[in-house]
Amino acid sequence: MEYHSMKELFAVADVEKCSPGIIACRVEAEESGKSYEQVWDRMKYTIPVFREAIRKGLADTSKSASGLVGGDGSRLFNGNMRFMSPICQKAASYAIATAEANAKMYRIVACPTAGSCGILPAVLSAVGEEVNASMYDFTCALFTAGAIGRVIA
Numbered sequence: 001m002e003y004h005s006m007k008e009l010f011a012v013a014d015v016e017k018c019s020p021g022i023i024a025c026r027v028e029a030e031e032s033g034k035s036y037e038q039v040w041d042r043m044k045y046t047i048p049v050f051r052e053a054i055r056k057g058l059a060d061t062s063k064s065a066s067g068l069v070g071g072d073g074s075r076l077f078n079g080n081m082r083f084m085s086p087i088c089q090k091a092a093s094y095a096i097a098t099a100e101a102n103a104k105m106y107r108i109v110a111c112p113t114a115g116s117c118g119i120l121p122a123v124l125s126a127v128g129e130e131v132n133a134s135m136y137d138f139t140c141a142l143f144t145a146g147a148i149g150r151v152i153a
Contacts, residue, residue: 001027009147021140024147044139049107050098050121056106057097064103073097087130094122120145 001023003009013020025043029036061071077093084092098118102108110117124141127133133141 001030003027003147004151006148006151009151019140019144020147021143024143024150028143028146040139043142044135046142047121047135047138050118051125053098053101053107053118054094054122054125057099057101058093060100060104062104064100066103069100069103071100073100087126090129091123091126094125095119098122 001012003012003023009020009023013023016023025036025039028034029039032039057073058077059074061074063070073093073096076089076096079089081089095118098121102117108117120142124138124145128138128141
């Protein structure tokens with residue numbers, strides 16, 4: 001099973017009658033030689049890690065060892081923003097909180113990269129909370145994001 005464009009990915013998903021995330025998980029399983037369940041569970045395991053980084057980043061408003069970051073995620077989360085929708089404010093505050101947690105060496109979240117740490121999990125978490133997404137939905141969304149990254153790469 002292969003795809004090299006978004007069009008191909010969605011065509012395969014349509015034929016298989018599943019989400020692009022499922023296709024991405026299947027491809028990862030094929031390429032790694034691991035079972036579908038192993039690959040799925042490994043991705044699912046990352047979700048609590050993301051959520052814990054967000055929680056700790058929001059809760060700890062102290063400065064990092066360098067003194068450069070600390071408390072901004074919490075201030076944004078609790079602030080009264082006039083120029084952002086509530087879900088955008090939540091996603092932005094989650095991303096900053098994750099970056100602050102990384103800077104304080106709680107847990108390094110490099111998704112998609114350390115430079116943009118936590119942006120994808122922050123956006124997925126904010127939207128997931130808004131729509132009451134299940135663990136399955138969240139995991140599938142992470143695989144779909146990975147599939148998009150694969151096409152871009």
